[in-house]
Amino acid sequence: MTLELTVLGCAGSYTGVGRACSSYLVRSGDTRVLLDAGNGSTANLQRFIGFADLDAIVISHRHVDHCIDLVGAYYALKFGPSPISEPIPLFGAPEVKEAMTNFMRWDTDMDAADVYACTTVVGGDEVEVGPLRLSFADAVHLTPAISTRVEVGGRSIVYSGDTSGLSELGGLARGADLFVCEAAWSGDNEDHPPGMHLTARDAAVIAKEAGVGHLVLTHIIASTDRDLVLTEAQEVFDGPVDLAEDLATFVLD
């Protein structure tokens, strides 16, 4: 069965020039899962499918640049031309459910639970969405955060979310066909604040040790030199390496 990932937003922390914040659409057959929903990303989502076509949503952590478009999606799903009949399953790291509740209360005093059936997930949890098996590892970030693995029919995609931790992510990424990993920064991680993000070389080390098939670097902060990120990752990881771009699709068949 084909498994594919489309980049809806690849900008790190804040929007880039013409780039929306973090979001990825994973599709296999008729099953569609949204991984994160950063600022502006759902403008790209709707080029492919409607909000109501989503079978599940995974939110890696509560930061605005990974979840804020769910506020607007709420209005589309509740008040749009074809309102949903059942809330959409939403698997979120700890604090995501509370953040969504607060976002909707602050914005218009609506109840997030009307539209999103939130389940909190942590490292080691597994859930099924149609034929897809989703498993999670704890990420190392400023807030509770998760990395996600999606598998179907022997194909696998792993998405880091935001993390600064190598070992947990390495375990989850083992043997993945496609590894979408954050590389917020170039250079040495000692030059950046601890506990937040990976550098390109960090991402490539994880990819190498986990033996992944294809490394896609994402969440590159707008002030980071993208070419340098690619070069530094290629020095470490010998397999194919790409920089994510909004609207790029990677197909595993």
Add this chain to the structure above:
Amino acid sequence: MAMRLTVLGCAGSHPGVGRVCSGYLLQASGTSLLLDAGNGSTANLQRHVAIRDLDAVIASHRHVDHCIDLIGAFYALWFDPAFDRSIPLYAAAEVEATLAGLLSDDSAMAFGEVFAHQQVGHGDRIEVGPMVCSFVRSLHPPPTVSTRIEVDGTTVVYSSDSAGGNDLVDIARGADLFLCEATWAGDAEDYPPGVHLTGRGAARIAREAEVGRLVLTHVAGGTDRDRVLAEASEVFHGPVELAEDLAVYDLR
């Protein structure tokens, strides 16, 4: 003196297909003013001007689809070694508290250093370089302002989210370009009161205010755009069009 309006995001309430949320860039004589910063709008802003080069920001109200990209803009500026000043943020009541509420205590302190906040409301007037900006209250659930920007006799008026009313007519009077929300098509009676305008509602304001040109924006993703345009054109007989992301209007 010329003024340029660039649409950065025209989607209403949530992103549309390839359209991001409310944001507009006004430029005159080297001065750049960002008017609202909805989700995704700053991706388009940066095609034209770097965040650090903005001279001021106006935030019309605290709803996510009008101000949330200021969180990301804050981080961009806070960590930018080349940024060593504050950008004035003229915001309706509740905007700054809402944004600061999303940040940790340390970041909230820094937010106030990056953005020099001044609350604006009905009757206020500010200057940004050659731009003279005035505000009226807008009919919308949270505190909201409609904004008039004048540069040497050339005028743009932005409704923000509004259910219309006399204050909007007053501030739009004689504008060269009236950027007015038209969230819905059909009859206003079919929608909740006091929240948004229809295409016809926007056109009535434009007609009464005798504006030169009407640009309809904030059309909701579920609204029939062609119908909004057709219904507005029946009421307002000057030039009418629908805003599109990245559209540029040069006024002189």
